[in-house]
Amino acid sequence: MQFSKSTDYALHALLHLGNSERCNNVGIKELASTLGVSESYLSKIMSKLRQDGLVRAVPGVNGGYELSRSTEQITFLDVIQVIEGRQKLFECSNTDSQQHRLLAEEETAGRDQERSGKCECLVQKVMEGAEQHLHQYLREHTIQSVLDEAFKHGNHETNKK
Amino acid sequence: MQFSKSTDYALHALLHLGNSERCNNVGIKELASTLGVSESYLSKIMSKLRQDGLVRAVPGVNGGYELSRSTEQITFLDVIQVIEGRQKLFECSNTDSQQHRLLAEEETAGRDQERSGKCECLVQKVMEGAEQHLHQYLREHTIQSVLDEAFKHGNHETNKK
DNA sequence: TTATTATGGACACTACAGGTCTATAATAAT
DNA sequence: ATTATTATAGACCTGTAGTGTCCATAATAA
Ligand code: SF4
Ligand code: SF4
Numbered sequence: 001m002q003f004s005k006s007t008d009y010a011l012h013a014l015l016h017l018g019n020s021e022r023c024n025n026v027g028i029k030e031l032a033s034t035l036g037v038s039e040s041y042l043s044k045i046m047s048k049l050r051q052d053g054l055v056r057a058v059p060g061v062n063g064g065y066e067l068s069r070s071t072e073q074i075t076f077l078d079v080i081q082v083i084e085g086r087q088k089l090f091e092c093s094n095t096d097s098q099q100h101r102l103l104a105e106e107e108t109a110g111r112d113q114e115r116s117g118k119c120e121c122l123v124q125k126v127m128e129g130a131e132q133h134l135h136q137y138l139r140e141h142t143i144q145s146v147l148d149e150a151f152k153h154g155n156h157e158t159n160k161k
Numbered sequence: 162m163q164f165s166k167s168t169d170y171a172l173h174a175l176l177h178l179g180n181s182e183r184c185n186n187v188g189i190k191e192l193a194s195t196l197g198v199s200e201s202y203l204s205k206i207m208s209k210l211r212q213d214g215l216v217r218a219v220p221g222v223n224g225g226y227e228l229s230r231s232t233e234q235i236t237f238l239d240v241i242q243v244i245e246g247r248q249k250l251f252e253c254s255n256t257d258s259q260q261h262r263l264l265a266e267e268e269t270a271g272r273d274q275e276r277s278g279k280c281e282c283l284v285q286k287v288m289e290g291a292e293q294h295l296h297q298y299l300r301e302h303t304i305q306s307v308l309d310e311a312f313k314h315g316n317h318e319t320n321k322k
Numbered sequence: 323t324t325a326t327t328a329t330g331g332a333c334a335c336t337a338c339a340g341g342t343c344t345a346t347a348a349t350a351a352t
Numbered sequence: 353a354t355t356a357t358t359a360t361a362g363a364c365c366t367g368t369a370g371t372g373t374c375c376a377t378a379a380t381a382a
Binding site: 001002003004005007008011012015016019033034035036037076080084085087088089090091092093094096097098099102103122123125126127129130133134137138141145146149150 | 162163164165166168169172173176177180194195196197198237241245246248249250251252253254255257258259260263264283284286287288290291294295298299302306307310311
Binding site: 004005006038040041044058059060061062063 | 338339340341342343347348349350351
């Protein structure tokens with residue numbers, strides 16, 4: 001249960017892009033060298049970010065990447081979901097066991113199917129809650145919010161034209 | 162980013178143990194059949210739970226497993242951490258990149274090393290926060306809280322002596 | 323003593339993270 | 353139009369972790 005390195009790279013790449021909005025495009029070379037990662041691997045990650053609309057890419061001389069939204073509109077959740085996928089935190093397996101009957105069946109029967117066919121048991125309800133809390137927190141933190149913090153702490157060698 | 166199946170099994174096993182506190186010991190056979198999992202695999206998981214002190218185990222005839230604490234004192238976080246380990250949600254890799262200098266060095270230098278050598282950057286600070294929120298939520302949900310919910314919803318064929 | 327039960331180790335299979343390399347496509351500058 | 357430059361997509365490799373089985377051994381209550 002850990003975020004992958006790719007998420008790490010993606011976050012740092014976006015932070016770099018957000019930080020250097022002087023000339024529009026940042027090439028994979030500059031990006032890879034500042035992050036200390038191989039160009040090969042990072043380009044895959046950037047490609048993913050592009051497919052999900054977080055960045056734009058343009059080939060050719062002086063090409064490279066740029067953010068497709070403002071930094072305030074790119075949340076940690078966005079980045080994480082692009083890289084890690086949108087699978088549930090908890091995916092139940094044995095819905096046909098005896099356990100299931102005790103914890104889920106009675107409920108949906110008694111409460112006569114609250115909403116559509118969601119059919120969620122008590123365990124999943126807890127896990128859903130955990131996921132929602134986590135997502136909410138990650139939605140509240142954006143690339144910009146990190147950049148702001150960095151500026152506050154006396155780091156002023158950025159955004160120089 | 163998903164909890165493993167083992168966590169699923171562990172939770173269900175503990176729920177079953179918490180639910181049947183009539184005769185003290187529940188064997189791996191009963192446990193495995195009610196969960197619909199193989200005895201082989203489940204026994205490994207139970208072994209882990211024992212090593213971390215969540216359950217007690219006794220071999221021999223009429224042996225089996227029993228909870229070593231009350232159901233209110235076994236939180237979702239406990240179970241998850243036993244199975245998934247206690248690694249951080251986010252583990253940074255390239256602390257020697259240029260990025261790192263921009264986001265972390267300046268801070269620890271400016272704030273003159275807030276606490277001991279923790280040396281946490283802004284990215285990690287966000288992730289730490291996420292982890293803390295998640296943990297707090299998971300700490301508030303116990304085996305007992307799920308069992309209580311189950312009872313409330315009209316399921317009364319449990320705890321029969 | 324014995325039948326029963328948990329435990330630990332060895333092993334196999336699969337999926338995926340992490341990473342490299344190369345050929346191709348797209349673009350801007352000339 | 354050509355060319356140099358850059359991103360993209362695919363094939364490929366490696367190691368490791370999750371999932372699972374099987375068996376030999378240890379511990380225990382009857
Ligand atoms: S009780 Fe919930 S978690 Fe358990 S098997 Fe049923 S749906 Fe899955
Ligand atoms: S800035 Fe933070 S996340 Fe990035 S490399 Fe440094 S310590 Fe790691």
